[in-house]
Amino acid sequence: MMTPQDTVLKKEEKVIFALRSLYARYGYSQYKMSKFEEYDLYVQSKDFLLSDSVITFTDRNGKLMALKPDVTLSILKNGKDAPGCVQKVYYNENVYRVSGGTHMFKEIMQVGLECIGDIDAYCLYEVLRLAAGSLATISERYVLDVSHLGILSAVLDSLSVPESSRKAIVKCISEKNMHELATLSAAAGVGAEGTELLKQLVSLYGKPEDVLPRLRDLLGGKIDSALLDEFGNVLGAFSGSEFYDKLRVDFSVVHDIGYYNGIVFKGFIEGIPSGVLSGGQYDKLLQKMGRKAGAIGFAVYLDLLERLGETEAPYDADILLLYANDTDLHTLSEAVQSLAADGSSVMAQKEIPEKVRYKKLMKLTKGGVETV
Amino acid sequence: MNMLNIALPKGRLGEKVYDMFEKAGFACPSIKENNRKLIFENEACGVRYFWVKPSDVAIYVERGAADIGVAGKDILLEYAPDVYELYDLDIGKCRMAVAAKADFCDDPRRTLKVATKFSNIAKNYYDSLGRDIDIIHLNGSIEIAPILGLSDVIVDIVETGTTLKENNLTVVETIVPISARLIANKANFKFKNTQIEQIVQSIAAQTGGKK
Numbered sequence: 001m002m003t004p005q006d007t008v009l010k011k012e013e014k015v016i017f018a019l020r021s022l023y024a025r026y027g028y029s030q031y032k033m034s035k036f037e038e039y040d041l042y043v044q045s046k047d048f049l050l051s052d053s054v055i056t057f058t059d060r061n062g063k064l065m066a067l068k069p070d071v072t073l074s075i076l077k078n079g080k081d082a083p084g085c086v087q088k089v090y091y092n093e094n095v096y097r098v099s100g101g102t103h104m105f106k107e108i109m110q111v112g113l114e115c116i117g118d119i120d121a122y123c124l125y126e127v128l129r130l131a132a133g134s135l136a137t138i139s140e141r142y143v144l145d146v147s148h149l150g151i152l153s154a155v156l157d158s159l160s161v162p163e164s165s166r167k168a169i170v171k172c173i174s175e176k177n178m179h180e181l182a183t184l185s186a187a188a189g190v191g192a193e194g195t196e197l198l199k200q201l202v203s204l205y206g207k208p209e210d211v212l213p214r215l216r217d218l219l220g221g222k223i224d225s226a227l228l229d230e231f232g233n234v235l236g237a238f239s240g241s242e243f244y245d246k247l248r249v250d251f252s253v254v255h256d257i258g259y260y261n262g263i264v265f266k267g268f269i270e271g272i273p274s275g276v277l278s279g280g281q282y283d284k285l286l287q288k289m290g291r292k293a294g295a296i297g298f299a300v301y302l303d304l305l306e307r308l309g310e311t312e313a314p315y316d317a318d319i320l321l322l323y324a325n326d327t328d329l330h331t332l333s334e335a336v337q338s339l340a341a342d343g344s345s346v347m348a349q350k351e352i353p354e355k356v357r358y359k360k361l362m363k364l365t366k367g368g369v370e371t372v
Numbered sequence: 373m374n375m376l377n378i379a380l381p382k383g384r385l386g387e388k389v390y391d392m393f394e395k396a397g398f399a400c401p402s403i404k405e406n407n408r409k410l411i412f413e414n415e416a417c418g419v420r421y422f423w424v425k426p427s428d429v430a431i432y433v434e435r436g437a438a439d440i441g442v443a444g445k446d447i448l449l450e451y452a453p454d455v456y457e458l459y460d461l462d463i464g465k466c467r468m469a470v471a472a473k474a475d476f477c478d479d480p481r482r483t484l485k486v487a488t489k490f491s492n493i494a495k496n497y498y499d500s501l502g503r504d505i506d507i508i509h510l511n512g513s514i515e516i517a518p519i520l521g522l523s524d525v526i527v528d529i530v531e532t533g534t535t536l537k538e539n540n541l542t543v544v545e546t547i548v549p550i551s552a553r554l555i556a557n558k559a560n561f562k563f564k565n566t567q568i569e570q571i572v573q574s575i576a577a578q579t580g581g582k583k
Contacts (some may be wrong), residue, residue: 143562179460193457248562252456268559273436274454275559 010260012109012302016092018137019111019300023090028113031089031120033074041063041073048073048285050257051331053098055105067096071271072297075114076286081293086117112279117287121230122183124263125237127296127340130263131265131277132243139308140269144246147253148231149260149280151215154223155201159194161185166257173202174254197222201251207257208235259285276304282314303321317347320358322372325350327364334365376419376567379433379441380427385464385552388444390421392461396574398567418567430455440568442502445550446529450490453474456556458572462579468493471543473518476525483546487517488527497527497547497551515539 009017010024020030037055042049049146055067068074071093090113099106099219113130115123128146135142150172165188171183178199185195200218204211207273212232219228238244253266255278262282286293319339323332332348339362340346347358361372378384387418391402399422400414416519424432428445432438434453437580446468448457466489478484478582487508495552498505510522512550517523529550530536530543554575 141563145562175455175457180457258528260526268562270559270563273434273559 003039006182010306012305015138015300015302016109016111016303020090020092022133022137023113023130026088026126026239028090028337029089031075031091031114033071033091033093035067035094036065037068037074037077039066042066042069042072044289045073045285048282050097053105055096060098068096071110071112071115071284071299072285073141076116076289076291077292077296079116079291081288081291082117082205084118086119086123088115089113089245090173099170105302110299111302112297114295114297116295116297117255119281119283119296121237124230124234124296126272127279127298128234128263128265129229129238129243131279131298131300132238132246134276135246135267135269136243138276138300139269139271139285141266142246143248144243144265144277145248145250145253145289146235146263146265147249148227149254149257150227150262151219151223151231152201152251152254153257153261154227155197155219158222159185159190159192159197161188169198170254170257173198176202176252176254178202193355205249205250205252207245208238208247208249212236214247231263237312255280256284259288263296269301272304273302278302279370315357315359317356317361318344318359319346320356320360321348321350321362321364321369323344323348323350332364335369339369354356373562374418375413376414376440376564377438378419379420379424379429379438379443380421381385381429381444382423383426385426386442387424388463389552391462392575393419393421393571395578396571397521398571415473419554422428423540431553433557436557436560438557439564440554440556442552443547443555445553446490447492448553448555449496449548450492454558456558456561457553458556459554459569459575461552461554464550465515466525466529466550468547468550469526469530469543470497470525470547471515471518471530471536471541472525472544474542476518476542477546481559484525485523486527487523488515488525489513493547494527515541 008270023198039054040237042054054069057065057066071091092111094107094109096105096107098104107193127295132144135144151157155202165184169181169184169188172184181198181202182195185198197218204214212235216228226301238247255264255265260280260282261284267277269276277298277300281296283295286295317372321339336346363370363372380389398417398419400412400417400419403412403421411420411422426444427550427574429441429443430447430451430453433441433455442461444464484503484505486494486505487509487510489510491507494507510517514526514528515540517526517540519539525544533543536542554572561568
């Protein structure tokens, strides 16, 4: 028999419970924060935010405040550096951002986690594993695209791509736009061989076991091999796990290279048209905030789960029970309790409301409950 | 079977693009019937085509109603949808240009009045030049704006230049060349990767492999 949790809770609510328990099992503790932050916090790291616009208001003491558009900055602001240690937190918060499609502000519920401190290969692996586990909690049909911005930056450095051209080139990479990538890299002074290298890097897409050897062939001797080793080790650690088949190496996953520096990733669920999970290693953001630590984390965008096409309950109630104005309260209460005793949902009304869907119509009369 | 949904732009360009898809192994003969239907399906090939307004193709693809589609670069630059731009089909070629009356001379001391359907493209172009402009958003007959003194210049698509010529306008500057692009929804690309790659590879072969 289905429990009330199965029938009453929406998909997003069930996912929140499952994710919180998943993160807690790996020693992440919940981080609770205020809905508001001082606007100054966001001015300093404006490019880190996904949208430029922030809802602001003046507090009663004259301070300019903002409805938080992001959770990561609030967590980083309050942490302290402790060499050798890692702070592991998860959150379940609403953020307020302009949505890309409508250009209007939207309240977005996010669940996510941050791992801040002395980040080593295990931390990278654990966060990536929890990202894959989060997607698996939502649906069996998911893919986790993984890239490494350190490798991409090293390739751009090795080709001496000028800073002024990088933003446009990285945008082409994120769009898998090879034709304009070739034009832009040629205009940036990258030779034919370098342009071909970039195109090949972007066209690599597939499972780690297929792509990693090709990546080594392509970049071996051209960039610091430690970067390739790190990427290979972290992905290789998944070998034999339930998640290995769902990982895809894809260099078109790019976040802002001014903040992110290492492994970055994006999760997709079949049936949802945009990424539902996004994350990566963002040591550069911490450096900009004056902290001597590394960090990696991700967020799951729960508002998108509505699109998963959960079958809507066909009825608002199993039983619609009609009663009269003069029905005794005690009798009515007992009738409702007894009908609901087998787990049926019972809606008591005096008249049949418009647009209410019910399986069975019953009436409470002086003689007891009758089926109508 | 997991159907591949393809949004085609209504009109001659869309028909040309359909022929390319057909050669790639995704035929749907019913699409050539002369009727007012907008959706066509061929279950055997696992494909569903639909005709939409050219400027709406990117929206269908970004929102996942279509897995792939064909949209002009002008629309991609104007609306900046979050999609993959997989291939330059090298057809439907034209350019986005600034045009003005033949005797136009830009006075940098004044705000430049720009009439256009492509407000974002115009804004980004003049931002890159550091030029202060006043955008006048119009939905059609842009060419008459400078003639009536509504604007100093226009930013619009120029194909052959005949319309400009007939209205005594000339191209002052080309902003960007335009052509039709094959675009794909980022999430659906992962789950229908084999079919989408098959189309891209086949079209690349048909157009001489310029990828």
